[in-house]
Amino acid sequence: MTDERDLIGYDEPRVLSEVFPDRNATDPELRKCSTCGAVLPADQLTVIKHRHARHAKGHLRIHCPDHFARADEHAVGGASGPAARPSSRAYPLDAPLIDTTYDFQTDTPPGKDPDTYSNTLHRYHRALWSKELPGGTRFDLADGRPGGYLVHESEKGQFWLSSDAVIPTFPHKARAIVARLDDGEFEAFWNLGYTIAGTMIWPGNRIGNKQTINGARGFHPRIADRFDLTVECVRRHYTGQRSPLSDVLARYADFFALFETFEGFVDHFLLQDLLDGDRVRFAMPFDEFAMPSVPQDLATYRRYMEKSLEFIHARNARIAAYARIL
Incomplete structure (x- = not known):
């Protein structure tokens, strides 16, 4: 056929x-x-x-x-x-406009990771997050490739950043549950996670040959790559509270100091739709990191998926509105 x-x-x-x-x-x-x-x-x-x-x-x-x-x-x-x-450095940052429906898998070679290989994602990150910090310094991002991904240099220091898709769909850890979803449901969830709202930049340089934030949040069993749990750890970092990611976030304290407060961090990366007031809106029931971070049944997976999709749609709308005034 x-x-x-x-x-x-x-x-x-x-x-x-x-x-x-x-x-x-x-x-x-x-x-x-x-x-x-x-x-x-x-x-x-x-x-x-x-x-x-x-x-x-x-x-x-x-x-x-x-x-x-x-x-x-x-x-x-x-x-x-x-x-x-052409590479991302060849595009002016003000053109074309940010398309929040664009799937970064589209300009990524088969079998490769959009976080590394999508030129469109690289350009969008540069355009969106090159902006003024709370203290007035411009957080301008330059193309750091081939040695890195993005880099910022100013009186604040030098920061090497990498991209990360932040909404895990658990195709392996929840394989039996995913297999019970309706036709096309998982694919739609996966693909929406590769629009701009489903991505983030974090420090990408290793310190003391230890895990980066990307690595630590992916491998820690109480986080399992989930963005809501990661942001809760970031919130606790700013308030001096312990979390499963305390050690790795402390290694990159100079990065978080750029935004001065948790509110500054949230505002910079347009994460307001992950919060209820000053509290993180969790995609699954939360019990101080004690509960399994991966859905254990179909009902829980569906709740997780629905809450994650709500966040991606809301953040995409927020990013689209912000991009219009860039």
């Missing part, structure tokens, strides 16, 4: 009805914009096959006229293929 993806080349915009002539007579779901969900006649839609970290044959996305114009901003000069896309 012919795979639809074999009918179109990479990064080659095509009118949907030309590639798939039967789409007008089939399920409206097949004539839906992948970004906004608008259903239109197939001759008004554009289909593009993108490279994708999880799909060796690429990934098809359908675009309405408005979102095709935005998608086209991610291609440069109409060329196609990885050689056509």
